[in-house]
Amino acid sequence: MDEEITDGYSEACGQCGSVCWAVSDGGQFFCKNCHNVIERTREVEDMNTLPFNSRISSLASGKRKRNGREGARDWMVCEGFQVILKLQAEALVDLGVCPQFKADVLWIFWKRYMQKTGQAYTRRPVNSIRNLMDLTSNSEAESSVCFNDASCHTETASMKGTSKVSGYSSDGRSSVCSGSMDAEYYFGRKERKNLMSMPRTLAFCHLALLWVREAITLSDLLRLVSKGHIPYVNAHTLFPEEMRFFGKDAMIFRVESIPSYNKVHREAVELAALIELPTFPPVSQDCLLHPALLSLRYLMDANLPDKLHALVCKVIQKTAMEKDSFLTFDPTEKKPTLLCYDLQAAALIVVTMKLLFRLDDKVEWKLARKADEKGNEMDHGKKKKKTKKGGKMFSLRTWFMIVQPTLERARKKEKQAEAMQQWKSKKPIIPSLKHKTVVLKRRRVVEQLQSSFQALSGSAPEQQVSSPSTFLFLWGDEDGADGPSLRHKCLDYLMIKRQKIWHLDNRKYWHTDLRKCHPGVCGDHFRELEPTLPRMYVWLLGLFSFMLGVEDAQLHSAVVQVEQRLLTKLGHK
Structure with missing residues (x-):
């Protein structure tokens, strides 16, 4: 054969x-x-497949690649990023985001970026990517891409696969170490602030999601990326065949880790200021990014009682965190501040838990014993006075014993998924044309070894792709649930009626130093404080930090900000 x-x-x-x-x-x-x-x-010997009777009706307008490779054409780095943004937008629309997100928001953001950096949509485009940093004076005089211009919405019904980048001719400088024409200009520069990058694609998506007021927060976006529901890792493998990928292109588009929460958030703020976005639409009370609705979602995911939500809403009112001026993002300010809506909602829950249980490793366990005694009295009928709904009391000890093993299993499962993550693409990345033979040979050896190992060990392991979900845990009596649900438990034993007014049984509140640190001098103090903090408080931070995919220090910083606003409004020093 x-x-x-x-x-x-x-x-x-x-x-x-x-x-x-x-x-x-x-x-x-x-x-x-x-x-x-x-x-x-x-060589092909089947002559019957050749179209002898076909006639040439037109000439191909696409440019052939400068090294003569069949089927390739010239392409720019910004075209590659545009293809990735298009794929990410289509994935989000498939997940349920409104269709206007792609054509009317993300595409407009991208055109403004291309115009502000002088790469397209301007009368005097730059001749090379070296001039991307000196565009302030050139861009201000040009006609800007605005949101009220009807031509912006009718010009493109959907995002294109290629970009109309001006300023580059076919006889321009060619790169022999990359598939794209301008990959070499991305290296060896002292300042690359305005250049495009892979984390910045997620920043584009995050800003567009905030503009359309979708319920996908930044933590949700990063989780969808890590699960593979949004193209990011090895996204270059989805490029069209004519966009040949090799050499320095891999240093631009190839990623071997998911960017952190802080990095994408920082990129979003810088990007909004760069493309001079107007004030974002307000966050109304019926918007799913509002702290009242977002905190209800995290209460359900953490298996906490529904009655806790009313107390969280009171904390939101006391801290004045429900006002539009506080929630809305305005990039036109001198120092624009983009709120972390998911971190704030989790921080509000932690502050409310501290108000109820104090979380000092003493009071919460005393209140847990009190809840158990109340529940036993109600079960045996020793006390005639019952709560309004007659349900059992919420015990912090019971909640901890249910959530703790589930949290450990989820952490272990996440570590296993991270260890099994395939960061290398199936298509080999060729560093240069002269090394193409060696790379292909090594890839064939690896594929043969993998097939031999799978034949010896048995069938290939099936990769289970989890369906996207807003919630991380499942509580209830259904099959496959993580544990029983505690959402209908009562909190009445935590309230005491004094002079016809209901007060919290816990009358004290502890907090760390609330002095504001200078951002240029002080850094993160959580590592220094963590050994001295109560263990229950640290565990609660770990629970919500895992749910959001952030560090404990970030959530602690958000808790401190809520405490500063709360105690300032209450008049305490």
Whole structure:
């Protein structure tokens, strides 16, 4: 069979001397013993497949690649990022985001970025990407891409696969170390602040989601990326075939980790200021990004009682965190502040838990014993006075014993998924054309070893792709639930009626130092404080930090900000 495929080629291999040839998918001959690739290729003998009677009706307008590779064309780095943004937008729309997100918001943001950086949509585009940093004076005089211009919405019904980048001619400088024309300009620069990057694609999506007021927060976006529901890792493998990818292109588009929450948030703020976005639409009370609704979602995910939500709303009112002026993002300010809506909602829950249970490793366990005693009295009928709904009391000890093992299993599962993450793409990345043969040979060796190992160990492991979900845990009596639900438990034992007014049983509140630190001098103090903080408070931070995919220090900082506003409004020093 091999002789029929190789047309009876019987020459000995120049490296190992064996006659054991095979043909790759590309038609090249290689030795199956040493994987040496030779210049001989398989020719097509089936003449019936050739269109003898076809006539040439038009000439292809696309430009062939400068090195003469068949089917390739010239492309810019910004085209690659535009293709990735298009794929990410389509993935979000498939997940349920409104269709206007892609064509009317994200595409407009991208056009403004291309215009402000002088790469397109301007009368005087830059001639090379070296001038991207000196565009302030040039961009101000040009016609800007605005949101009220009807032509912006009718110009493109959907995002294109290629960009109309001006200023580059076919006889311009060519790069021999990359598939794109301008990849080499992305390296060796002292300042690359305005250049595009892979984390900045997620910043584009985050800003567009905030503009349309979708319920997908930044933590949700990063979780969808890590689960593979949004193209990010090895997104270059989805490029069209004519956009040849090799060399320095890998240093721009290839990623080996998911960007952190802080990095994407910082990129979003810088990007909004760069493209000079107007004030974002207000966050109304019926918007799912409002802290009242977002905190209800996290209460359900953490298996906390529904009655706790009323107390969280009171904290929101006391801190004045429900006002539009506080919630709305305004990039036109001198120092724009983009709120972390998910961190704030979790911080409000932590502050409310401290108000109820104090969380000092003493009071919360006393209140837990009190809840157990109240529940036992109600069960045995020893006390006639019952709560309004007659339900059982919420015990912090019971809640901790249910949530703690579930949290540990989720952490272990996440570590296993991270260890099994395939960061390398199936398509080999060629650093240069002269190393193409070596790279392809190594890839064939790896594929043969993998197939041999799978044959010895059994069937290939099936990768289970989890369906996207807003909630991380499942509480209830259903099959596969993480534990029983506590959302209907009562909190009446935490309230005491004094002079016809209900007060909290916990009359004290502890907090760390609330002095504001200078951002340029002080850093993160959580590592210094963590050994001295109560263990229950640290565990609660860990629970919500895991749910949001952030560090404990970030959530602690958000808690401190809520406490500053709360105690300032209450008049305490």
